[in-house]
Amino acid sequence: MKENTYSPGLEGVIAAETKISFLDTEQEEIVIRGYNLLELIRKASFADVVGLLLDEKLPDAARKAELEKAMVSSPVPSAVYEILQKLPASMHAMDRLRTAVSALAAFDPEANSVDPNSEHVRAPRIIGQVSQIVANLTHIAQGRKPEDFSPKYSYAENFLRVIVRRDVLPAEVRAFEQSLIAYSEHELPNSTFAARVVASTLADAYGALTSAVASLKGPLHGGANEAVMYMLLEAKDVPGLEKLMRDKLAKKERIMGFGHRVYMRRMDPRAALLKEVLHELIRARSKGQIYADMCQKGEDIMRTEKGLYPNLDYYAAPVYYLLDIPIELYTPIFFAARSSGLMAHIIEQHRENRLYRPRVLYRGHRGLRL
Numbered sequence: 422m423k424e425n426t427y428s429p430g431l432e433g434v435i436a437a438e439t440k441i442s443f444l445d446t447e448q449e450e451i452v453i454r455g456y457n458l459l460e461l462i463r464k465a466s467f468a469d470v471v472g473l474l475l476d477e478k479l480p481d482a483a484r485k486a487e488l489e490k491a492m493v494s495s496p497v498p499s500a501v502y503e504i505l506q507k508l509p510a511s512m513h514a515m516d517r518l519r520t521a522v523s524a525l526a527a528f529d530p531e532a533n534s535v536d537p538n539s540e541h542v543r544a545p546r547i548i549g550q551v552s553q554i555v556a557n558l559t560h561i562a563q564g565r566k567p568e569d570f571s572p573k574y575s576y577a578e579n580f581l582r583v584i585v586r587r588d589v590l591p592a593e594v595r596a597f598e599q600s601l602i603a604y605s606e607h608e609l610p611n612s613t614f615a616a617r618v619v620a621s622t623l624a625d626a627y628g629a630l631t632s633a634v635a636s637l638k639g640p641l642h643g644g645a646n647e648a649v650m651y652m653l654l655e656a657k658d659v660p661g662l663e664k665l666m667r668d669k670l671a672k673k674e675r676i677m678g679f680g681h682r683v684y685m686r687r688m689d690p691r692a693a694l695l696k697e698v699l700h701e702l703i704r705a706r707s708k709g710q711i712y713a714d715m716c717q718k719g720e721d722i723m724r725t726e727k728g729l730y731p732n733l734d735y736y737a738a739p740v741y742y743l744l745d746i747p748i749e750l751y752t753p754i755f756f757a758a759r760s761s762g763l764m765a766h767i768i769e770q771h772r773e774n775r776l777y778r779p780r781v782l783y784r785g786h787r788g789l790r791l
Contacts, residue, residue: 427782437617438773441474441765442608449690453606454478459694462602467577467758468492470602474765475544492549493570493579498528501554502567510562514749515638517562518756521554522634526627535623537772544764547626549576551760555753556583577601580757585745592705593744596698600737603691604755606762612636612643616763618777620770629767630760637756640677646734646751648677650742653715662715666722678735679723688730695736702743712739 428434443452451458454473461470465479468488472480480488501524508517525547526532531539549570556579557567568586570579577598581589607613612633620629637643656662669676699716703709716731716739723729741751 436614436777437609437770439609439766439769440477441762441769442606444608446687449687451607451690458603458606459690462599462691462694465602466575467598467601467605467761468575470605471545471548471761474606474761475541475768488545489576490572491545492552492576493574494572495546495549496569497550497553497557497567498525500528501525502557502561505554505558505561513638514558514562514753515634515643515756517558518555518753519631519634519638522551523627523631525550525554526625529627532627533625535620535625535771537768540626540764540768540771543626544761544768547630547764548757548760551630552576552580552757553583555750555757556580558753559584559747559750560586581744581746584747584750587745590705592702596702596705596740597744599698600695600740601754601758603695603733603737604758606759606765610642611639612756612759613763613766617766617770620767621774621777623771623774626764626767629770630763633759633763634756637752637759643752643755645677645732646738646741646755647748649735649738650748650751652677653712653739653742656715658711659714659718662718663722666719670722670726676719676723678719678731678738679727679729680732689732691733692731692736695733695740696731699736699740699743702740706743709739709743712742 441454442458445452453461453470454477456473456479461473465473466485468485469479471488471492472478472484476484501521504524505517505521508520529543531543534540553567553570556570561567568583570576570583574582575594578589578594580601581594581597609617615636616629616633619632620626640648652665653662656665666676696716699709699713703713716736720731720735723731737755738751741754742748746754
């Protein structure tokens with residue numbers, strides 16, 4: 422590429438070499454370490470995917486058990502929860518999460534290490550701690566005590582049980598786990614790029630993760646799942662959604678949950694699979710059909726009117742709502758799941774590092790004098 426070539430939003434620019442994942446838009450396949458992500462969502466556990474991302478291969482039974490143990494048996498330092506308790510409850514959940522992820526560094530004796538081998542060992546613990554923080558965010562904001570994960574349950578069941586604080590059905594755990602796998606890794610979106618840019622300065626993993634939280638807060642990236650659910654609740658029913666969406670289209674307002682920089686004029690494969698998960702969850706819980714009907718109507722309208730298709734957030738939102746998950750946690754859950762992929766990228770960046778230092782296409786004045 423010529424030095425003065427400009428691509429707004431870096432669209433089409435190759436910014437990293439990786440062995441982690443690839444979005445093959447021609448084959449409509451999301452490749453994770455050689456595996457199709459959709460197959461992983463259907464057949465694997467979240468611990469399987471964490472092992473695949475970190476170890477470059479699917480874990481055997483012993484390694485899987487080791488990963489599960491690390492993710493559920495690494496409590497969050499009480500001082501981190503005390504920091505969260507001092508923050509205003511009105512503060513956005515992603516802002517509280519950003520503060521907590523940064524604070525975790527204070528209690529890791531190897532926090533400043535950028536040694537990839539050390540990061541590889543610590544990654545499952547960090548993933549588990551981030552998930553426990555996310556699971557407790559709303560409880561802490563409402564004045565309740567945080568809960569640790571329990572070795573009695575799997576990572577996914579722990580995560581969901583602590584969020585909703587009730588007994589959960591196996592079908593609910595599986596739907597939640599499938600959503601976590603869907604969110605776990607997706608090549609080089611804004612948050613992953615932000616993490617790799619920060620890691621390229623030889624900043625530590627906590628600094629890189631903190632930058633990713635900040636990136637994910639934006640509604641053009643991670644915040645879309647919240648916006649989708651608020652839209653569905655505002656609409657209330659299928660006719661209401663049709664009116665709401667057509668009014669937005671007439672005003673040329675953005676409708677969240679549709680379109681994707683990479684997929685463009687085709688459906689995000691993860692969205693198609695989460696659509697299946699939504700229907701399975703509705704059957705298991707015998708409620709929620711209204712949300713599937715609304716989502717289908719919205720999908721039909723956007724395809725007909727704009728040639729746009731749903732992305733993952735569009736169907737993840739009603740799945741989380743039917744699981745009784747507070748809406749403010751939708752994007753933090755996205756980050757907790759993505760922390761697995763982020764750690765893989767941070768480790769890879771530190772292992773084969775080159776500082777990111779792009780240039781600009783200058784459009785300002787020159788030759789001015791005082």
